[in-house]
Amino acid sequence: MKRLRVAVTVASLAAVSALALPGSATAEQAQDAPGAAATYALPLDKEAVARDEYDDPHHDYPAVDLPAAEGSQAYASVGGTATPIDDSSCGYGVQIEGEDGAVYVYCHFQSPATASGTVAAGDPVGLTGNTGSSTGPHLHYQMKVDGTLHCPQEQLLAIYDGATPPAPADLPTSGCSN
Numbered sequence: 001m002k003r004l005r006v007a008v009t010v011a012s013l014a015a016v017s018a019l020a021l022p023g024s025a026t027a028e029q030a031q032d033a034p035g036a037a038a039t040y041a042l043p044l045d046k047e048a049v050a051r052d053e054y055d056d057p058h059h060d061y062p063a064v065d066l067p068a069a070e071g072s073q074a075y076a077s078v079g080g081t082a083t084p085i086d087d088s089s090c091g092y093g094v095q096i097e098g099e100d101g102a103v104y105v106y107c108h109f110q111s112p113a114t115a116s117g118t119v120a121a122g123d124p125v126g127l128t129g130n131t132g133s134s135t136g137p138h139l140h141y142q143m144k145v146d147g148t149l150h151c152p153q154e155q156l157l158a159i160y161d162g163a164t165p166p167a168p169a170d171l172p173t174s175g176c177s178n
């Protein structure tokens with residue numbers, strides 16, 4: 001009899017604390033959602049690029065070009081392993097093998113990437129510019145899953161809005177290029 005009362009009291013307390021702290025329940029749900037294992041950050045300062053630039057279609061294949069002034073700080077959108085890029089089409093850039101299973105490529109930095117090796121979401125990776133095959137200062141951002149390009153637009157808009165982005169593999173592979 002006494003034992004039973006104790007159990008009821010504990011259950012009641014749990015119910016009360018769940019009601020009192022709705023934020024903790026939301027956090028638990030977010031952790032259970034697909035893709036929530038990774039933390040994300042915008043690849044550019046939020047003030048640097050307007051929200052509606054993040055859903056622009058790319059000129060010819062899945063990716064996005066974000067207008068950014070020469071020398072804008074670029075950041076890892078997800079943690080992973082960074083490898084600097086230096087070739088004629090990308091110019092200076094960086095590849096990030098993300099902990100979310102996608103491989104990200106940033107292109108057209110002003111100068112060599114400043115990140116190499118392990119990075120966390122939000123770590124600076126380089127300064128944007130106009131190197132390589134580029135006709136004006138911008139950040140080219142693309143992502144591949146198992147070698148296939150996926151459209152990053154929905155992911156970037158979710159990050160911008162502070163929401164949990166879809167898992168990379170769930171992002172579309174077409175419909176984001178002209």
Ligand SMILES: [Zn+2]
Nearest residue numbers: 063064065140
């Ligand atoms: Zn591009």
